[in-house]
Amino acid sequence: MTTFNLRNVKLRPGEQFRDAVEVELEPLEVGGQRYVPVPERPEAVLTLSQTSSGLVLELELQTRIHGPCMRCLADASFDVDVRSREYQATSPGESDELTTPYIADSKLDLSAWAHDAVALALPDKILCREACAGLCPVCGKDLNREPHEHEGEASDPRWAALSELKDRL
Ligand SMILES: [Zn+2]
Ligand SMILES: [Zn+2]
Numbered sequence: 001m002t003t004f005n006l007r008n009v010k011l012r013p014g015e016q017f018r019d020a021v022e023v024e025l026e027p028l029e030v031g032g033q034r035y036v037p038v039p040e041r042p043e044a045v046l047t048l049s050q051t052s053s054g055l056v057l058e059l060e061l062q063t064r065i066h067g068p069c070m071r072c073l074a075d076a077s078f079d080v081d082v083r084s085r086e087y088q089a090t091s092p093g094e095s096d097e098l099t100t101p102y103i104a105d106s107k108l109d110l111s112a113w114a115h116d117a118v119a120l121a122l123p124d125k126i127l128c129r130e131a132c133a134g135l136c137p138v139c140g141k142d143l144n145r146e147p148h149e150h151e152g153e154a155s156d157p158r159w160a161a162l163s164e165l166k167d168r169l
Contacts, residue, residue: 004046004108011050018047023061023114030122035067037118038077044114054089057100059113070126071134072142078126084117 002024009017023044028035044061060083069076089098102113133143138150 001112002041002110002114004110006048006055006103006106006108009048011048011055013050013052016047016049018045020044021046021110023110025063025111025114025118028065028067028115028119028122030067030119030126031070033068033070035065035122035126037063038066039063042114044110046110054087054092054098057086057088057102057108059084059086059110059117061114061117063118065118065122065126067126069128069132071132072128072144073135074128074132074142074144076126076128078123080118080121082114082117082121084113084120086113 002021004021011017020043022041024041025037027037042061042063044059047056047058047060049056049058062079062081064077064079066075066077068074086100086102087098088100088103092098100113102109128144133147135141136143136148136150141148
């Protein structure tokens with residue numbers, strides 16, 4: 001877990017701090033599958049800007065995510081470009097909106113922040129290619145490698161039951 005101690009940076013209103021930090025990034029879970037960032041410790045740019053009322057925190061990072069295609073389970077990978085912004089008021093009072101969940105005891109949890117920001121940047125469908133044909137619902141073969149149809153069989157409920165059984169085995 002990568003944290004950043006905010007006590008080490010003393011800023012006056014109007015001042016800015018900017019530094020490159022290696023952030024440890026945990027694999028992401030989507031739909032029961034694991035998606036692994038490469039590199040696992042991407043270099044992020046952290047910018048802290050002090051205003052008269054609080055601290056603006058910005059995080060920028062690029063990484064490549066590797067994991068199974070959601071249709072055919074072949075390897076898929078894609079780049080994510082993350083820019084995230086948080087705000088921590090100096091005197092937040094009662095309002096949660098004026099504080100970031102990633103700061104506790106002046107420690108900024110960069111790993112948790114980066115993880116959530118990358119998760120938000122993931123596409124809805126993670127595919128090996130845009131036109132991935134997926135797996136055959138009848139026999140389970142990869143339709144990208146072996147395009148085929150089962151005449152009549154697909155509509156036969158016995159085959160559907162059999163293929164369901166196969167999926168469970
Ligand atoms: Zn695919
Ligand atoms: Zn088939």
